[in-house]
Amino acid sequence: MKKLFIREEHQQSFEEKGYIVLPVSDDAIISKLKELFEQTDSQASGHKLYVSSRDNNLETNQRINESIRSLTEPFIQKYFKDYTLYGGTFVAKRSNSADEFNFHQDYTMVDEREHSTLFAWIPLQDTVPENGAIFLIEKSHRFFTDQFISGSYLNHQVTKNDIPEKYVTTVPLKKGEVLFCSDKVFHGSYPNRSDKIRIATIIRLTDKDAPLIYFHKQDNHTVALYQPNPTDYLVHFRELASGSVPPHWKAIETRPYQHKKVGKSELIDALTGKTNIWQKIRRIFTA
Numbered sequence: 001m002k003k004l005f006i007r008e009e010h011q012q013s014f015e016e017k018g019y020i021v022l023p024v025s026d027d028a029i030i031s032k033l034k035e036l037f038e039q040t041d042s043q044a045s046g047h048k049l050y051v052s053s054r055d056n057n058l059e060t061n062q063r064i065n066e067s068i069r070s071l072t073e074p075f076i077q078k079y080f081k082d083y084t085l086y087g088g089t090f091v092a093k094r095s096n097s098a099d100e101f102n103f104h105q106d107y108t109m110v111d112e113r114e115h116s117t118l119f120a121w122i123p124l125q126d127t128v129p130e131n132g133a134i135f136l137i138e139k140s141h142r143f144f145t146d147q148f149i150s151g152s153y154l155n156h157q158v159t160k161n162d163i164p165e166k167y168v169t170t171v172p173l174k175k176g177e178v179l180f181c182s183d184k185v186f187h188g189s190y191p192n193r194s195d196k197i198r199i200a201t202i203i204r205l206t207d208k209d210a211p212l213i214y215f216h217k218q219d220n221h222t223v224a225l226y227q228p229n230p231t232d233y234l235v236h237f238r239e240l241a242s243g244s245v246p247p248h249w250k251a252i253e254t255r256p257y258q259h260k261k262v263g264k265s266e267l268i269d270a271l272t273g274k275t276n277i278w279q280k281i282r283r284i285f286t287a
């Protein structure tokens with residue numbers, strides 16, 4: 001795993017728990033992100049969960065993406081070295097919504113055997129459980145590390161209530177704090193039961209030389225690897241989410257792979273240290 005953080009204690013804490021919270025230390029950045037949100041939020045989709053990269057046209061998405069990237073770069077530079085920053089998207093939970101974001105892992109974005117990536121979740125107001133704070137399972141980035149997540153490898157979502165409370169960590173954040181989190185950490189968010197919108201900005205970092213890789217199911221025993229450019233994720237968002245890849249994409253490689261569905265029982269087994277005989281045998285052969 002390539003190190004992304006400048007400071008060893010940040011890197012260690014991130015590797016240990018799968019996430020770290022750090023300050024942005026410049027209120028102006030948050031205010032400018034809020035302005036950008038207000039200029040671009042068309043409210044047209046009617047979704048209670050607004051995802052700017054899903055709910056806008058490409059031109060607006062590119063503007064949002066590029067502006068978020070340049071607004072966030074100054075504080076990213078303070079914490080990270082030798083990285084590539086991918087600008088971002090807004091995720092907003094409109095007021096009085098009962099929708100919880102279930103536990104999930106994010107798409108696998110790089111070849112994790114050689115490269116590193118993480119996402120940053122930047123709230124534009126204080127976030128607490130009542131208005132849609134993030135919850136997560138600490139150290140869960142260490143489970144199922146040989147698994148890929150993508151539109152074709154369904155990320156079987158587990159609800160917060162499925163997992164015993166002692167394993168669930170709520171991450172309330174003050175405006176001006178950022179959650180840096182591994183894609184592999186199981187995370188979700190509370191419903192926004194407040195009467196105000198809850199807005200967050202999400203950006204992504206990889207190590208400098210990491211190509212973006214998309215892992216797509218070719219058949220039950222084979223994964224195909226594609227190398228999209230960042231704009232592909234904006235253009236083909238829906239297609240990828242529905243489990244297809246654009247017809248003009250060409251696979252750069254295929255590998256033997258069998259996907260394991262991770263649901264409530266697999267996750268609880270991992271948390272309680274139970275493994276079945278097949279998992280044990282597999283570990284012996286992949287060690």
Ligand SMILES: O=C(O)CCC(=O)C(=O)O
Nearest residue numbers: 091101106187188189200
């Ligand atoms: O912003 C949220 O409520 C959750 C976002 C999230 O978990 C994601 O986009 O993967």
